[in-house]
Amino acid sequence: MPTSTLIRRARLVPVRTNAAPDSPVDIRISDGVVTEVGADLRPGPDDNVLDAAGRWAVPGLWDAHVHLTAWAQSRAKLDVSGTASALEVTRIVADHVASLPSPWQGGAIVGYGFRPATWPAAPTVAELDAVSGAHPVILGSADIHTGWVNSKALALLGVGPRTGPLLEGEWFDLQPAVARLTAAGGDADLMLRAAVADAAAVGVVGVVDFEMAANHLDWPRRFDAGIDQLRVRPVTYAEHLDDAIAAGLRTGAEFSSGGGLLTQGSLKIFSDGSLNTRTAYCCEPYADAHALESPRGQRVYSLAELEALLTRGRRGGFDIALHAIGDAAVDQALTAFESTGTRGSIEHAQLIRLEDVARMRALGVRASVQPGHLLDDRDVTNQCWPDRADRCFALRSMLDGGVELALGSDAPVSPLDPWGAMAAAVHRASGDDDPWNPDESLTAAQALAASTDGQGTIVVGSRGDVVLVDEDPLRSTGSTADTAHLLRNIGVAATVVAGRVTHLAM
Numbered sequence: 065m066p067t068s069t070l071i072r073r074a075r076l077v078p079v080r081t082n083a084a085p086d087s088p089v090d091i092r093i094s095d096g097v098v099t100e101v102g103a104d105l106r107p108g109p110d111d112n113v114l115d116a117a118g119r120w121a122v123p124g125l126w127d128a129h130v131h132l133t134a135w136a137q138s139r140a141k142l143d144v145s146g147t148a149s150a151l152e153v154t155r156i157v158a159d160h161v162a163s164l165p166s167p168w169q170g171g172a173i174v175g176y177g178f179r180p181a182t183w184p185a186a187p188t189v190a191e192l193d194a195v196s197g198a199h200p201v202i203l204g205s206a207d208i209h210t211g212w213v214n215s216k217a218l219a220l221l222g223v224g225p226r227t228g229p230l231l232e233g234e235w236f237d238l239q240p241a242v243a244r245l246t247a248a249g250g251d252a253d254l255m256l257r258a259a260v261a262d263a264a265a266v267g268v269v270g271v272v273d274f275e276m277a278a279n280h281l282d283w284p285r286r287f288d289a290g291i292d293q294l295r296v297r298p299v300t301y302a303e304h305l306d307d308a309i310a311a312g313l314r315t316g317a318e319f320s321s322g323g324g325l326l327t328q329g330s331l332k333i334f335s336d337g338s339l340n341t342r343t344a345y346c347c348e349p350y351a352d353a354h355a356l357e358s359p360r361g362q363r364v365y366s367l368a369e370l371e372a373l374l375t376r377g378r379r380g381g382f383d384i385a386l387h388a389i390g391d392a393a394v395d396q397a398l399t400a401f402e403s404t405g406t407r408g409s410i411e412h413a414q415l416i417r418l419e420d421v422a423r424m425r426a427l428g429v430r431a432s433v434q435p436g437h438l439l440d441d442r443d444v445t446n447q448c449w450p451d452r453a454d455r456c457f458a459l460r461s462m463l464d465g466g467v468e469l470a471l472g473s474d475a476p477v478s479p480l481d482p483w484g485a486m487a488a489a490v491h492r493a494s495g496d497d498d499p500w501n502p503d504e505s506l507t508a509a510q511a512l513a514a515s516t517d518g519q520g521t522i523v524v525g526s527r528g529d530v531v532l533v534d535e536d537p538l539r540s541t542g543s544t545a546d547t548a549h550l551l552r553n554i555g556v557a558a559t560v561v562a563g564r565v566t567h568l569a570m
Contacts, residue, residue, distance in 0.1 A: 068092060068093060068094040068095075068099075068108065068110060068111050068112070068563060069092070069093045069111065069112045069113075069114060069528070069560060069563045069564070069565070070090060070091070070092050070093075070105060070107050070108070070111040070112070070113050070114070071090065071091040071092075071093070071114045071115075071116055071121065071530060071532070071560070072090050072105075072113060072114065072115045072116060073088040073089075073090070073115060073116050073117055073118055074088055074089060074090070074091055074116035074118075074119060074120070074121040074530075074532060075087075075088050075089075075116075075118060075119065075120045075121065075536070076089060076101075076120075076121055076521055076522055077120050077121065077122045077512075077521070077536065077537060077538060078509075078521050078538070079122060079123055079509075079512055079513055079516060079519070079520050079521050080513045080516075080520035080521065081520055081521055083521060084521050087103070088103075088116070088118055089101055089102055089103055090102060090103065090104065090105035091121065091522060091530060092105055092111070093528035093530070093560065093562075093563035094528075094563065095528075095563070096324060096527070096528045096562035096563055097525065097526070097527065097528050098522060098523065098524055098525060098526040098527070098528055098530075099524060100524065101522065101523060101524055112565070114532075114558060114560070114565065114568075116532050116557075116558075117570070119532045119533060119534060119557050119558075119570075120532070120533050120534075120535065120536050120537065121522055121530050121531070121532055121533075122267070122512065122516070122522075122530075122531050122533065122537065123516040123517075123519035123520070123521075123522060123526065123527070123529060123530070123531070124267070124268075124269030124270065124516065124517075124519070124527065124529025124530060124531055124559070124560070124561065125266075125267045125268050125269060125482040125515050125516060125531060126268065126269065126270045126271065126272070126295075126470075126472075126482070126515060126516065126517040127263070127268055127270075127271045127272070127471075127472045127473050127475070127480055127482060127485075128271075128272050128432045128470035128471060128472035128517075129272055129274055129411060129432050129434060129470075129472030129473065129474050130271045130272065130273055130274065130472065130473060130474070130475045130480055131208065131273070131274050131275050131276070131474070131475060131476065132256065132259060132271060132273045132275055132296075132475070132480075133243055133252070133256065133275045133277065133282075134204075134208070134239075134243070134275065134475075134476050135259055135475035135476045135480055136252075136255040136256045136258065136259035137174075137243065137252070137255050138176050138475075138476040139255065139258070139259070140174075140255060141174045141175050141176045141204075142156065142157070142160055142173060142174065142175030142176075142203075143175065143176070143177055144156050144157075144175045144176070144177050144178045144203060145176070145177025145178065145179070145206060146177070147177075147178055147179075148182075148183065149183050149184060149185075150180075150183060150185065150186075150187040150188070150191050151191075153178055153187070153203065153212075154191050154192065154194070154195045155195075156175075157173070157175070157192065157195050157196060157201060157203075158195035160173065161173070161195065161196060161197055161199055164199070171200075171245060172199070172200040172201065172202055172217055172220065172245045173196070173199050173200065173201045173202070174201075174202045174203075174204075174242070174245060175201070175202070175203040175204070176203065176204045176205075176206070176476060177204075177205075177206045178203060178205055178206065178212065179205065179206050179207070179340055179440070179444070180205065180210065180212075180229075180340070181339070181340040181341070181342070181444040181447070181448070182443055182444055182447060186228055186229070187212045187228070187229060188227055188228060189212075189213070189214060189215055189218070189225075189226060189227055189228065190227070192212065192213070192214035193214050193215050193216075196214045196216070198216070199214075199216065200214065200216040200217035200220050200245075201213065201214040201216070201217055202217045202221075202242055202245065204242070205340065205341075206340070206440065206476075206477055207338045207339075207340045207341070207477055208474075208476075208477060209231065209232050209235065209337060209338040209340065209341045209343070210229050210230070210231055210232075210235060210340075210341055211229060211230040211231075211235040211238065211242075212229045212230075213229075213230060220245070221238055221241055221242070221245075222241075223238070231337075231341060231343070232334075232337050232338075232341065232343060233334075233364070236276055236334075239276040239277070240276070240277055243277070253286070253289060253291065256286065256291055257291055259480070260291060260293050260294055261293070261566075261567070262480070263294060263480055264293055264294060264559045264561075264566040264567035265556060265559070265567050265569070266480075266481050266482065266483060266556055267482065267483070267531035267533070267556045267559050267567075268294060268480065268482060268559070269294055269295055269529040269531070269559060269560075269561045269566075270294055270295030270296070270297065270517060270529070270561075271294060271295075271296055271297070271480075272297045272298075272299065272329055272385075272432075272472070273296055273297065273298040273299065273329070274299050274332055274385070274411075274474075275298070276301065278304050278307070279298035279299065279300060279304075280298065280300055280304060280307065280308045280311060280313055280319075280328070282298075283296055283298050283319070283321075283322075283326055284319050284320070284321035284322065284326065285321075287319070287321045287322045287323075287325070287326055288321050292322065292323070292325060292326075293561065293564075293566040294325070294561055294566065295325045295326070295327075295529075295561065295562075296322075296325065296326050296327075297327050297328070297329040298326075298328070298329050299329040299330050299331065299332040299385055300313075300328070300329070300330075300331055300332070300382070301331070301332050302331070302333065302373060302376075305331060305376065305377065305380060305382070308328070308380075309380040309381070313328040314328060314380060314381025314382055315328055315329060315330055315331075315381060315382045315383040316328065317381075323562075324562070325561070325562065329383075329385070330377075330382060330383040330384055330385035330408050330409070331373075331377035331380075331382040331383070331384050331385065332385045332387070332411075333370070333373055333374070333377075333384060333385070333386050333387065334364050334387045335363060335364055335365060335370060335386055335387055335388045335393045335396060335397055336361060336362060336363050336364060336387070336388060336389055336390050336392075336393035337361060337362055337364075337389070338389055339389060339390075339414065339415075339441055339444055339445065339448060339449070340441070340444055342356055342361060342448060343358070343361050343362045344361045344389035344390035344393065344414065344415065345360065345361040345362060345363040345388075345389075345390040345392045345393040345396070346360045346361050346390040346391055346392050346393075346415065346449075346452075347360070347390075347391050347392045347395070347417065348360065348451070348452070350448045350449070351447065351448055351449065351450055351451065352447060352448060360390075360392065361390050361392070361393075363392070363393060363396065367396055367399060367400065370396065370397075370400045371400050371403055371404050374386075374400050374401070374404040374406045375404050375406075377406065378404060378405065378406045383406070383407045383408040383409075384401070384406050384407070384408035384409075385408055385409050385411050385432070386400075386401075386408060386409065386410055386411060387410075387411045387412060388410050388411070388412060388413060389412045389413075389414045389415065390414075390415050391415045391416055391417050391420075391452070391455065394410060394413055394415070394416050394417070394420055395417065395420060397410055397429075398410075398420060398423045398424065398427060398429065401427050401429055402423075402427055407428065407429075408429065408430070409429060409430040409431065409432045409470070410424070410429055410430070410431055410432065411432045412432070412433065412434065412437075412474075413431045413432075413433055413458075413462070414437065414441070414456055414457060415449065415452060415455055415456050416455055416458055416462070417455065418455060418458065418461055421458075421461055421462055421465035421466075421467060422465060424462065424465070424467045425465055425466035425467050429467070430467070430468045430469075430470055431462050431467050431468065431469050431470070432470045432472060433457065433459060433462075433469060433470070433471060433472070434471070434472050434473055434474045434477070434478060434485065435457065435459065435471060435485045435486075435488035435489035435492075435511075436473055436474075436477075436478030436479070436484060436485050436488050437457070437474065437477065437478060438456065438457040438488060438492055438500060439478075439488055439493070439494045440477075440478065441456075442497075442500055453500075453501070454501055456501070457492070457500075457501070457504060458504050459489055459504050459505070459506050460503065460504045460505060460506060461504060463506065463510060463514075469506075469510075469514040470514060470517070471485045471486065471489065471511065471514045471515045472485065473485055482515045483551045483552055483554055484551075484552055485511075485515070486506075486508065486511035486512060486515060486537075486551045487547075487548035487549075487551040487552045488548070489505070489506040489510075489511040489514075490505055490506055490507065490508055490511055490544050490547050490548050490551065491505065491544040491545055491547065491548035492504065492505050492544075493545075493548075499544060502544070505544055508537060508538050508547050508550075508551065509538050511551075512537060512538070527562070528560065528561075528562045528563040529560060529561055529562065530558075530559075530560040531556060531558070531559050531560070532556070532557040532558040532559075532560075532570070533554050533555060533556055533557065534554065534555035534556075534557055535550065535554055535555070537550070537551060537554055555569075556569065557569055557570040558570060
């Protein structure tokens with residue numbers, strides 16, 4: 065079996081620096097690290113030789129925020145995205161129920177993707193009951209913050225009768241049970257293997273997994289089962305923190321299973337909700353606050369409670385991944401980071417006061433952002449936050465202000481596709497739409513640099529993670545729309561993780 069990989073005739077793409085050779089070079093990876101970069105390197109007897117034939121080489125791409133099991137299982141779920149009302153969803157459910165064989169042995173019908181924020185009325189349990197017959201039905205919203213469930217599924221999940229959807233904390237607590245019901249219709253590991261292969265096919269070498277589960281137990285088992293084609297940095301949640309600490313884990317610690325590819329991530333904490341549920345915690349009331357019980361959204365914890373959680377994580381050796389979508393939540397998050405001396409990231413930072421950028425930089429707090437969300441949330445932002453839309457997804461302001469950006473997808477909220485995320489960050493629009501706040505656009509080089517987990521131009525000492533693409537992703541184009549088109553359609557010819565080829569299409 066080859067112990068090293070030699071990539072021949074690759075053109076290096078400059079990342080985080082302008083330094084890159086003008087001519088193609090060879091790249092040798094040994095023991096998971098780049099050990100040589102130069103022209104005409106001699107193959108060794110144990111080398112696996114991969115001829116790039118002049119293709120462009122970039123460091124391996126990361127998705128800094130995914131729910132990998134939910135993403136894997138979403139491909140087996142009923143797709144109710146793109147619907148504009150509860151009626152449209154129930155028609156899809158009714159048609160699906162009518163198509164099922166009788167008797168049906170597949171368990172619950174599980175779907176995803178609805179976005180009720182702009183619907184004329186909130187969905188009800190009775191509407192689902194009317195079209196689902198004897199079948200339990202569980203529908204998850206696109207932003208993962210809402211569950212619309214019929215009466216039979218409520219009983220199956222151990223939830224009492226209700227008239228409307230399950231929201232946030234209550235819905236989050238049910239995710240392990242929902243995942244088990246989803247897996248009942250197919251092999252969970254088989255779905256995950258397919259998702260990992262698809263990730264490799266778009267150049268992904270690593271993910272930060274935010275699945276709401278006992279990740280410190282699930283991922284070692286998966287690696288032992290051979291699901292080991294990418295680096296994984298699983299987070300933990302407060303309910304599993306003590307068990308993770310007892311197992312000797314802390315942020316950055318390698319698991320004994322994983323061969324160096326599996327390392328413990330941060331402690332994930334929710335500090336507010338989401339825009340689509342109107343629970344993102346804001347400094348000012350929502351524009352449609354007349355319909356809201358909490359006109360500025362909701363915070364999950366008081367400042368004292370949040371500080372206690374951050375302190376608990378810091379004492380256990382954990383960085384903090386702090387979910388904050390509204391500007392008041394970001395403000396409170398930064399106060400908690402400062403008062404507790406913890407390190408980590410703000411996840412999402414969707415709406416931010418521009419004066420808080422300097423605070424993020426001073427504290428060294430990273431912004432883990434999902435550009436794909438700006439394509440999905442444009443309409444609801446115009447409805448809920450029209451007076452502050454210019455401060456949404458302030459990517460360029462944060463980067464220019466010295467804040468480190470890490471791009472992700474929040475899959476299944478957006479597809480696990482780093483090129484799509486980069487395209488959204490560059491053009492800030494889809495289709496023929498005009499860009500949304502184009503002053504906050506990133507360049508292709510900036511978006512790429514925010515997608516490599518801190519890795520720069522491939523040099524000796526770099527991680528042995530390399531992606532070969534058919535075109536130069538930094539090629540000059542006529543407009544941001546053209547650049548976005550280039551990025552979305554770039555061909556990934558090969559993906560290499562720690563010297564191991566995980567995808568090959570050449």
